[in-house]
Amino acid sequence: MDLTRQYVFHAPTRVLFGSGSVQATGREVAALGGTAALVVTDRGVVNAGLLDGVKASLAAADVSATAFDAVEPNPSIGTVNAALAAYQSGGCNAIVAVGGGSPMDVAKAVGILASNGGAITDYEGKPDAIRNDLPPFVCVPTTCGTGSEVTPFAVITDQDRHWKMSIASPREVPRVAIIDPDLFLKMPASLIAATGMDALTHAIESYTNQDVQPFADAFDIHAIRLIGNYLRPAVANGNREAMAHMAVAATMAGMGFSQNRLGIVHAISHPVTSYVGTPHGVANAILLPYVMEFNAIGAGSRIAEIGKALTGDHPQMAWNPSPQAGIQAVRALSRDVGIPETLGEVGVTEEHVAAIAADAMKSGNIRINPRRVTQHEIEQVIRNAINGAHADQRPIRQVNG
Numbered sequence: 001m002d003l004t005r006q007y008v009f010h011a012p013t014r015v016l017f018g019s020g021s022v023q024a025t026g027r028e029v030a031a032l033g034g035t036a037a038l039v040v041t042d043r044g045v046v047n048a049g050l051l052d053g054v055k056a057s058l059a060a061a062d063v064s065a066t067a068f069d070a071v072e073p074n075p076s077i078g079t080v081n082a083a084l085a086a087y088q089s090g091g092c093n094a095i096v097a098v099g100g101g102s103p104m105d106v107a108k109a110v111g112i113l114a115s116n117g118g119a120i121t122d123y124e125g126k127p128d129a130i131r132n133d134l135p136p137f138v139c140v141p142t143t144c145g146t147g148s149e150v151t152p153f154a155v156i157t158d159q160d161r162h163w164k165m166s167i168a169s170p171r172e173v174p175r176v177a178i179i180d181p182d183l184f185l186k187m188p189a190s191l192i193a194a195t196g197m198d199a200l201t202h203a204i205e206s207y208t209n210q211d212v213q214p215f216a217d218a219f220d221i222h223a224i225r226l227i228g229n230y231l232r233p234a235v236a237n238g239n240r241e242a243m244a245h246m247a248v249a250a251t252m253a254g255m256g257f258s259q260n261r262l263g264i265v266h267a268i269s270h271p272v273t274s275y276v277g278t279p280h281g282v283a284n285a286i287l288l289p290y291v292m293e294f295n296a297i298g299a300g301s302r303i304a305e306i307g308k309a310l311t312g313d314h315p316q317m318a319w320n321p322s323p324q325a326g327i328q329a330v331r332a333l334s335r336d337v338g339i340p341e342t343l344g345e346v347g348v349t350e351e352h353v354a355a356i357a358a359d360a361m362k363s364g365n366i367r368i369n370p371r372r373v374t375q376h377e378i379e380q381v382i383r384n385a386i387n388g389a390h391a392d393q394r395p396i397r398q399v400n401g
């Protein structure tokens with residue numbers, strides 16, 4: 001790491017953590033000046049009864065609530081526009097997102113449009129175009145994975161272009177994140193596995209990319225350690241303590257990658273999801289070890305450290321920290337929590353390779369990947385992930401940096 005460079009660490013979200021903290025939602029909105037909140041969520045959250053505490057809290061603080069519960073996975077521009085219409089017709093002046101990454105991303109997009117006008121496509125790749133602060137904005141996550149409750153990114157799908165737009169601005173960072181582990185207890189095991197592996201991918205890509213910085217490092221490596229300790233028991237039985245630690249890990253990983261972005265796992269996984277519909281966390285988890293193999297010559301010592309963090313004091317790792325051991329540790333965790341081993345198993349075929357790789361090359365995460373990458377090399381990584389082929393089994397000499 002080059003400490004003669006300049007770094008910015010920006011993590012302005014006020015984080016409330018703990019059992020029962022959802023009861024503070026209304027108070028937090030009111031403290032920001034909100035009196036009428038659009039509550040952005042999805043049917044799953046409503047059906048699980050997770051909205052009830054939020055609504056009661058808003059009412060107790062004299063904040064009126066207009067619910068918009070039609071957010072779908074990989075939310076579209078049309079959903080953003082419908083939610084904005086609900087915000088305007090409800091006379092709202094604040095936004096509360098309740099759910100996973102999708103409701104939080106829609107809430108960010110609504111906030112951008114409510115304060116800055118125009119269409120959401122106007123802001124893709126143009127952070128400076130978001131000139132005005134968003135309305136008071138509080139996030140209440142109900143999955144532990146995306147970290148969106150503390151990040152400056154929203155991902156919205158443009159269905160006409162088969163394209164997941166990334167809209168980034170420091171103004172999008174939520175003002176308050178309320179992380180109540182009680183809200184995670186109804187997550188099914190498959191969702192815990194997918195979102196937990198998404199959080200791991202955030203931490204690993206942030207910890208290994210070319211823009212690594214000391215402050216993000218601390219969040220990333222601790223998130224990796226927590227996920228190594230707690231993802232398996234969380235998936236096994238929804239253990240309360242394990243879920244609480246996973247919630248911490250997901251938010252920490254979000255704070256980490258907010259500083260320096262990600263890498264080619266996310267560059268590839270977004271078009272994979274657009275083309276075959278694989279859930280974001282599953283696509284990332286499948287791709288992660290194949291990308292780590294490709295990246296190992298650019299981030300070998302850090303991948304070795306990831307292995308140590310994931311496996312703790314496991315004697316095998318203590319004796320032999322190496323990039324291969326790091327990759328194996330990721331593969332073992334993924335397998336244990338039920339993630340498929342190949343993209344072939346989720347429907348990606350040779351016919352998709354060129355289009356997915358071409359879209360991946362448009363990602364801002366390409367530039368900072370720890371190893372320079374061409375479209376041809378991306379295609380090869382995708383083929384390895386389709387077929388379960390390991391890129392290179394030769395020893396990788398450990399490097400400093």
Ligand SMILES: [Fe+2]
Binds near residue numbers: 284
């Ligand atoms: Fe992600």
